[in-house]
Amino acid sequence: MGFKTQLIHAGVTPDPETGAILTPVHQSTTFVQESVDEYLSKGYSYSRSANPTVRALEKKLTVLEGGYDCTCYATGMAAIQAVLQSCLSAGEHAVVSDVAYGGTYRLCTKVYERFGVEFTFVDSASPNAVQNAIRDNTRLIFTETPANPTLKLTDIRAVSNIAREKKIPHAVDNTFLTPYYQRPLELGADIVIHSTTKYFDGHNATVGGAVIAGSQNLDEAIRFIQNASGVIMSPWVAWLTLQGTKTLSVRLDRQSANAQEIAEFLESHPKVNMVAYLGLESFEQHELAKSQSDGFGSVISFEVNGGVESGKRVMDSVQLCSLAENLGSVETLITHPATMTHADVEESERKRIGITDGLVRLSVGLEDSIDIIADLDQALRGV
Numbered sequence: 404m405g406f407k408t409q410l411i412h413a414g415v416t417p418d419p420e421t422g423a424i425l426t427p428v429h430q431s432t433t434f435v436q437e438s439v440d441e442y443l444s445k446g447y448s449y450s451r452s453a454n455p456t457v458r459a460l461e462k463k464l465t466v467l468e469g470g471y472d473c474t475c476y477a478t479g480m481a482a483i484q485a486v487l488q489s490c491l492s493a494g495e496h497a498v499v500s501d502v503a504y505g506g507t508y509r510l511c512t513k514v515y516e517r518f519g520v521e522f523t524f525v526d527s528a529s530p531n532a533v534q535n536a537i538r539d540n541t542r543l544i545f546t547e548t549p550a551n552p553t554l555k556l557t558d559i560r561a562v563s564n565i566a567r568e569k570k571i572p573h574a575v576d577n578t579f580l581t582p583y584y585q586r587p588l589e590l591g592a593d594i595v596i597h598s599t600t601k602y603f604d605g606h607n608a609t610v611g612g613a614v615i616a617g618s619q620n621l622d623e624a625i626r627f628i629q630n631a632s633g634v635i636m637s638p639w640v641a642w643l644t645l646q647g648t649k650t651l652s653v654r655l656d657r658q659s660a661n662a663q664e665i666a667e668f669l670e671s672h673p674k675v676n677m678v679a680y681l682g683l684e685s686f687e688q689h690e691l692a693k694s695q696s697d698g699f700g701s702v703i704s705f706e707v708n709g710g711v712e713s714g715k716r717v718m719d720s721v722q723l724c725s726l727a728e729n730l731g732s733v734e735t736l737i738t739h740p741a742t743m744t745h746a747d748v749e750e751s752e753r754k755r756i757g758i759t760d761g762l763v764r765l766s767v768g769l770e771d772s773i774d775i776i777a778d779l780d781q782a783l784r785g786v
C-alpha cells in the first residue's frame with residue numbers, strides 16, 4: 404500500500420470491543436493477568452514496559468520507516484539516550500556528526516563522557532572523515548541529516564557502507580525529513596531516531612521520541628533500555644502523535660512548498676546575505692538532497708547583513724512568526740540557535756561548525772506564504 408495510506412492505517416485497527424475507529428487511550432498503570440501461568444498472555448503487564456496505545460504508534464512508525472520494530476520515548480532526547488545506552492559502554496567510542504541538535508552534543512559531552520564513553524565529532528558530510536575517525540573501540544556511528552540548524556547533509560548510503568564494512572551500527576536522526584521524505588533504513592542505515600515532538604506531532608502539543616531498529620538484535624537491546632531506564636512515552640502523547648501522523652504528508656508537502664517560496668524570497672532580499680535551504684539550487688548539497696530524499700522540509704536557516712545585532716532585531720520584530728524553540732509545527736517559528744537550541748555548544752565549536760551568532764532558523768508553518776513573507780519583509784525593513 405502507498406505511504407499516505409500507511410500514514411492513516413498502519414498499526415491501528417478498530418477497537419475490538421466497541422468498534423471505536425481511534426485506538427483508545429489505554430491510561431492504565433497495570434494490566435490484570437489471567438493466572439501466574441498465563442502471565443503476559445495479552446502482551447502487557449505494566450505501562451513502563453509496554454502500553455497498548457504506545458504500541459499502536461510503535462507499530463505505525465515501524466511500517467513507515469520500514470524497520471523491524473520501534474520503541475517510543477518520553478522525548479527525542481530519551482530516544483537518543485536509549486540508542487547510546489544500548490550501543491556504548493565505558494571505554495568504547497562513538498563517531499557523531501559535528502553539526503547536530505544541541506541536546507545531542509550536550510548529552511554526549513556532559514553526561515556520557517563522565518561515564519567513560521568517548522566521542523569524536525566529525526564533519527559527516529565527508530564519508531572519509533567518518534572513516535578516519537573510526538577506532539578499534541568504535542561501537543556506534545551517529546549522524547543527523549539534515550543537521551540542526553545548518554542543514555548540512557550526510558550521505559546516508561556512503562556512511563552506511565563504511566559502517567557495514569566495520570560492523571558498526573549506523574544510527575540516523577531523521578527528525579528533519581521524516582520517513583515521508585527520507586527513509587534511512589532503505590539507504591543502508593541500521594537505526595532511525597525521531598523527535599516526534601516535531602513533524603509527527605506537528606501541532607506544538609507534545610514532546611516525544613522514537614527509535615526504529617532495522618534488526619531484531621538491535622531492537623531487543625534498545626527495548627531493554629526503554630524499560631530498564633524508564634523512558635517510555637506516555638499513552639496520551641502516543642494518542643496525540645497517532646492523530647498527528649495521519650496528516651503528516653499533507654502538512655509536510657504544504658509546509659515545504661511554503662518554505663521553498665520563502666527561501667527564494669529571502670535569497671533575493673538585499674538585506675539577507677546567506678540562505679540555506681535544501682530546495683535551493685544554490686544549496687551546496689542540493690544534488691545529494693535530491694538523491695536521498697523525496698522532499699526538502701520546512702526548515703530554512705539564514706543570515707542577515709549586519710550579523711548578530713541585525714538577526715536579533717529581525718527575530719524581535721516579527722509579528723506573525725513566533726520566537727520559539729521547536730520546528731515542524733503548523734505555526735511558523737523563528738529561533739536563534741546560538742542562544743536558544745545550541746546554547747550549550749561552546750562558542751568556539753559553534754563558530755567552527757557554522758552556527759554563527761547571526762544565524763536565524765525559520766521553521767515554516769501552514770499559514771498563507773504571502774503573510775509569512777509580508778511579516779519577514781517588515782521585520783527586515785527595520786535592519
Ligand SMILES: *Cc1c(COP(=O)(O)O)cnc(C)c1O
Pocket residue numbers: 478479480481504506547551576578579597598599600601610611612
Ligand atoms: C528537537 C530535536 C531533538 C530532541 O528532541 P526532544 O523531543 O526535544 O527531546 C533531537 N534531534 C533533533 C534533530 C531535533 O530537532
